[in-house]
Amino acid sequence: MKGTFPVSKFGELRTPFYYYDTELLRNTLKTACSEAARYERFELHYAVKANAHPQVLSLIRESGMGADCVSGGEIRAALKAGIPASKIVFAGVGKADWEINLGLDHDIFCFNVESIPELEVINQLAADKGKQASIMFRLNPNVGAHTHANITTGLAENKFGIAMEDLDKVVDAALGMSNVRFIGLHFHIGSQILDMGDFAALCNRINELQDRLEARQLLVNHINVGGGLGIDYQHPNRQAIPDFKSYFATYAKNLRLRPHQTLHFEPGRAVTAQCGSLISRVLYVKQGANKQFAILDAGMTDLIRPALYQAYHKIENISSDEPMETYDVVGPICESSDVFGKAIDLNRTKRGDLIAIRSAGAYGEVMASGYNCRELPKGYTSEDL
Numbered sequence: 341m342k343g344t345f346p347v348s349k350f351g352e353l354r355t356p357f358y359y360y361d362t363e364l365l366r367n368t369l370k371t372a373c374s375e376a377a378r379y380e381r382f383e384l385h386y387a388v389k390a391n392a393h394p395q396v397l398s399l400i401r402e403s404g405m406g407a408d409c410v411s412g413g414e415i416r417a418a419l420k421a422g423i424p425a426s427k428i429v430f431a432g433v434g435k436a437d438w439e440i441n442l443g444l445d446h447d448i449f450c451f452n453v454e455s456i457p458e459l460e461v462i463n464q465l466a467a468d469k470g471k472q473a474s475i476m477f478r479l480n481p482n483v484g485a486h487t488h489a490n491i492t493t494g495l496a497e498n499k500f501g502i503a504m505e506d507l508d509k510v511v512d513a514a515l516g517m518s519n520v521r522f523i524g525l526h527f528h529i530g531s532q533i534l535d536m537g538d539f540a541a542l543c544n545r546i547n548e549l550q551d552r553l554e555a556r557q558l559l560v561n562h563i564n565v566g567g568g569l570g571i572d573y574q575h576p577n578r579q580a581i582p583d584f585k586s587y588f589a590t591y592a593k594n595l596r597l598r599p600h601q602t603l604h605f606e607p608g609r610a611v612t613a614q615c616g617s618l619i620s621r622v623l624y625v626k627q628g629a630n631k632q633f634a635i636l637d638a639g640m641t642d643l644i645r646p647a648l649y650q651a652y653h654k655i656e657n658i659s660s661d662e663p664m665e666t667y668d669v670v671g672p673i674c675e676s677s678d679v680f681g682k683a684i685d686l687n688r689t690k691r692g693d694l695i696a697i698r699s700a701g702a703y704g705e706v707m708a709s710g711y712n713c714r715e716l717p718k719g720y721t722s723e724d725l
């Protein structure tokens with residue numbers, strides 16, 4: 341089964357471009373928000389780094405979600421979309437002074453702090469402004485996630501977070517500073533996680549850490565478990581909306597949330613991946629020695645995930661209903677890794693056909709580059725056409 345696209349409306353657009361199905365995005369947001377609302381005090385902050393298209397961010401804001409930002413630019417994009425600063429969290433292992441100042445000037449909800457040197461800088465910059473910054477510590481829970489090595493973040497070897505052994509030390513440091521307010525603990529174990537057992541393992545680790553804090557008579561009001569819920573790249577049509585129900589239920593069942601604690605989530609991929617496709621045109625069909633290539637006008641500069649993570653994206657010829665043939669689907673960039681898929685079955689393909697590379701709404705357009713002096717792809721929503 342192929343996806344449905346307004347192919348006739350694509351005719352005038354210059355390829356390659358990203359196409360976002362806003363109906364699916366709305367339905368996904370509705371599902372995520374209503375499943376979270378089954379529980380008291382579950383709050384969602386969309387991870388802006390997955391897709392920062394202005395219209396996408398507007399729909400996120402309409403849904404009531406806040407934003408998880410990892411740069412000053414993302415804070416600006418979230419504010420521009422109308423997401424209130426009181427719902428913005430700011431994460432990242434290397435925050436520049438201007439970015440911290442931007443967060444302070446707007447009184448964002450909190451900074452997720454990853455080291456003592458960073459804590460000291462935030463305290464100093466907040467003091468300069470006569471403000472108090474709310475902070476959570478991002479801890480590295482040393483929980484492995486069953487996902488690609490380049491996208492696991494919660495192992496001791498990763499650069500992210502503060503080691504659990506150092507919890508007491510960093511909390512002491514924060515309690516000794518007058519311009520930061522320690523309000524909670526933050527975690528993020530990785531991305532494209534489909535095994536709910538990984539999230540349950542994180543919950544168990546958080547339970548232990550909370551016990552440790554309580555042993556010191558410390559009670560925090562906020563726990564933030566990051567993002568990471570995966571999507572079905574193999575079957576974007578069969579499972580267009582990720583399983584938010586099981587995801588939130590896993591946390592509700594396994595995490596011992598204390599009374600008055602709010603649980604924060606930062607989904608990125610799960611919200612936007614399935615609503616987006618990279619639409620491209622076939623430039624040439626080339627016969628190789630023992631295979632045929634479909635050479636597209638889109639390349640790794642437009643969608644880098646296959647080259648960077650060996651990620652699978654379903655590929656469909658949306659111009660052809662002819663019998664299936666097998667192709668290596670490649671881009672025009674001068675790199676051998678510029679391949680979207682090998683031995684892919686497509687309806688018989690010819691020059692000029694439109695190809696949809698599915699599930700590309702997260703970590704797609706935002707990662708585009710100008711390598712080979714290429715233009716950045718544009719993004720259109722179904723409402724633009």
Ligand SMILES: *Cc1c(COP(=O)(O)O)cnc(C)c1O
Binds near residue numbers: 431528530531607702
């Ligand atoms: C990337 C990231 C997210 C979003 O991850 P997804 O897998 O897209 O849900 C959330 N929180 C933090 C801190 C991140 O770095």
